[in-house]
Amino acid sequence: MKRLRLRSLSRMRLLAPLVCLALTPLVRADLHSDIEAVLADKLLHKAAVGVEVVRLGDGAGKDGAAKDEVVYQHNAQMPLVPASNLKLVTTAAALERLGPAFKFKTELRLTPENDLVLIGDGDPALGDAEYLKKVGWKTTTLFEWWAVQMREKQNIRQVRDVLVDDGIFEEQMLHPHWPADQVQKRYVPEVSGLNLNANCVDFQILVGPSGQVVQYAMDPNTRYVMVRNACVAGSQNAIWLSREAANNNIILKGEAKHSTKEPVSVTVHDPALFAGTVLSETLATNGIRREGSVHRDNTLRARNVGTVVAVHETPLATVLGRTNKDSMNLYAECLCKRLGHESSGKAGSWANGTLAVADFLRQSGIPDDQFHLDDGCGLSKENAVSAHVLAAVLSHQFHGKNKDLYVVSLSIAGIDGTLEDRFKGSDLRGRVVGKSGYVSGVRSLSGLLKTKDGTQYAFSILMNHVPDDPTVKILQEKIVKAVDAHASALAKGE
Secondary structure (H helix, E strand, O other): OOOOOHHHHHHOOOOOOOHHHOOOOOOOHHHHHHHHHHHOOHHHOOOEEEEEEEEOOOOOHHHHHHOOEEEEEEOOOOOEOOHHHHHHHHHHHHHHHHOOOOEEEEEEEEOOOOOEEEEOOOOOOOOOHHHHHHHOOOOOHHHHHHHHHHHHHOOOOEEOOEEEEOOOEOOOOOOOOOOHHHOOOOOOOOOOOOOOHHHEEEEEEEOOOOOOEOEEEEEOOOOOOEEEEOOEEOOOOEEEEEEOOOOOEEEEEEEEOOOOOOOEEEEOOOHHHHHHHHHHHHHHHOOOEEOOOEEEOOOHHHHOOOEEEEEEEEEHHHHHHHHHOOOOHHHHHHHHHHHHHHHHOOOEOHHHHHHHHHHHHHHOOOOHHHEEOOOOOOOOOOOEEOHHHHHHHHHHHHOOOOHHHHHOOOEEOOOOHHHOOOOOOOOOOOOEEEEEEEEOOEEEEEEEEEOOOOOEEEEEEEEEOOOOOOHHHHHHHHHHHHHHHHHHHHHOOO
């Protein structure tokens, strides 16, 4: 695949229009002038901007797609850094290739030697505390349930070793183009074939008398990490919580005025061993002792070792929603690598995963020169896609057989997910679904707009080299509002 130099994007020539939407753009003067006025804002003076708006045809299938009408384009074929808007592509490819009935399956097995085996399938949702609290579960609820089943129904009181197999994914767990100085943050997790709690430990800081070292609670409460605590209670909130690179030494320091209301997450190194350790600790607190150690053996899955004790399944729909609504990077990367495994038969990797997503784009009629994929979530600035690519993917899904499952995974403006606080004071809240995106210097917004008369539009707005100013988001919303106003005028015959 042709690699693109992002530094020269502003000088790139516009590329040929997409085959699957090869229509002469019908640009109406009022919409064109309204959007151009937004793009003339001084905040975008040095920006590279790509915009495409497509009026979607009625109905599903080929007939509906054939009626799609491009109503506005601005540098629409120019590949730009998409940030988290790339998740729209990854989830579409996963839904198309894995199928709506797909489920991630994590297995617990017991060998004749009395080793307990935890085999990962790349499930990013295992023990995800933030998600599970909606149903009253916690990080270790599944492991606790397994322990009860083993003890009471199978009379298991001790095991020898706890073995983990995360070999469904490659050994490289941290993407080389992700920010190295942010690896402790929740949005920069290591990606494993076996994950737990989004590969994070969540901290609650508990403040006591001034000048004393604070207490803390961890979820999960595990010895897998070592915490050096020098944080004291004081008059200001200046808590510093981090992790040393390539190990699990966590540093808590600074000053805390109040106990934290929301957990603060820190990533772990080597998530599969983290999951195995927490499983072992949970078994111990529930009456099942481990005699040996926790270690990795990535031959277990292939050798079909042991007897199945328990299976946990996560539907694809759950993962799609957490990826798009909540913009969870780990979820997108697990989809990407799982696609790579499915298509190649080898350990899922960023190489074969992005190739699988690229194949999906090609088979949708999108030429190579409109995209370059480097990861699944959009955190890498080596990614580049055009606004046309994103609008085409949205159109493809809207007219496809999996439309409902895909659309319900998107954030609803003013209601949930990353768009919960967007379009304030506007009646577009509830009528726009989609995905926002942000990395340094990049703002993106792509999705579907349902007008008051029921007409649907797909849109993509990519902005690169923009200042870190919240007003940029308002400019994106003005563009969507202009499309909505234009549609209302058409419906009235104006």
